[in-house]
Amino acid sequence: MDKIKIKNLNLYYGTFQALKNINLDIPDRKITAFIGPSGCGKSTLLKSLNRMNDFVDNCKITGSITLNDKSIYDINANILRKRVGMVFQKPNPFPMSIYDNIAYGSRTHGVVSKSKLDEIVEKSLRAAAIWDELKDRLKKNALGLSGGQQQRLCIARALAVQPEVILMDEPTSALDPISTQKIEELIQELKQEYTILIVTHNMQQAVRISEKTVFFLNGEIIESGDTEQIFSFPKDKRTEDYITGRFG
């Protein structure tokens, strides 16, 4: 089943067309990797999926994006962003305690019960495979954590509001190899319950963790398919040239 369906999507920043006639279906509970050189539109598409481009002046979008067959423009933007969470390149914990970071989203959505919040915090930190490391320091400031821990905290924060889709924009590019490995393992665990889209510049990471890969170039999708097929026998020469490092 396809969780997200994108049809004839065009996106303009002023007169610059950043996405050109994008047609793409995102399978449910699978990991889809977006690859391509910088400025090719992959992050722009990612941000379109939870309407973060609404914040950008002069951004015009045509075409359709549906979540469970319902247009994302017919869903309240705050609700949409609860259902489609996002993890960024640099970990961005709020300057508050670990506990409050995780509870923040639930509180803004009206959860006030201490026991309920305790449950959400523990469940989210466990799901992000960081509970054992943090359970004795929940009241400590999140900014004191290592980069890898901060990123897993951000993933836990995204999970706390029980999203259906998680968008990840280069989530490990600022992390050391061990933290990267932990995040990759976590992402693979999470796909059992969530639909995951990940933008990555690390080809080997795309091979390791994703089932589907989409290659972007100059705002267009050049090729999409099973990750193994894309990295073994790409159909388009431009895909081959990019993944083998001949350009980009």
Place this chain on the structure above:
Amino acid sequence: MRKKFDEQLDDLSQEMIYMGNLIEQAIENAVDALIHKNVEKAENIINSDDKIDNQERKIESLCLHLLLQQQPVAKDLRLISSTLKMITDMERIGDHATDIAELTIEMANQPYIKKLEHIEQMAKEIILMLINCLKAYVTRDVLTAENVIKHDDKVDKLFYMVKKDLIQMIHENYDYGEQASDLLLIAKYFERIGDHTTNIAEWIIFSVTGKHEKIKDF
């Protein structure tokens, strides 16, 4: 954009050509030593086999280095993994040239029971196959590799001719038995060299197209 990797792949290609030349030379020498009962040449083939084995190790380590350093994908990955498979067949060809040289030394002090023109022809066909294999490897030419595979039928036919002749000779005179079995082994070694060369051609096709030719049953 990827100058160093391309240079490394060129180096790999040069090393493969060198190994190809070594085995081609070994087959040429093996058939020449056999026809002319040249024991010294046969001994040289045996002594030179280390060169082929060392070249296999060198290429193997170059491939592993490239896998580690460049983490290749797509056609780069196919080329390097195919090269690793090809050198095993190439090394076996070297071993068979040695096997032929050893039998040549054993038979050197006795007259041949028959003319060796079919065995000589087998060697010529195989050398042609090998030369074309190397050409196909360097130029990534699928058609040339496919022709190498087809060419192996000629070698197989010659082998069955040699086999039939030798069986006939044994029927006629049991005293021919010992040398006939040695000559049959030699013909079989050449036939196997043809099979290994066919395998190499199949890997060349895989490295270019990503598809395996039907593997023959030997």
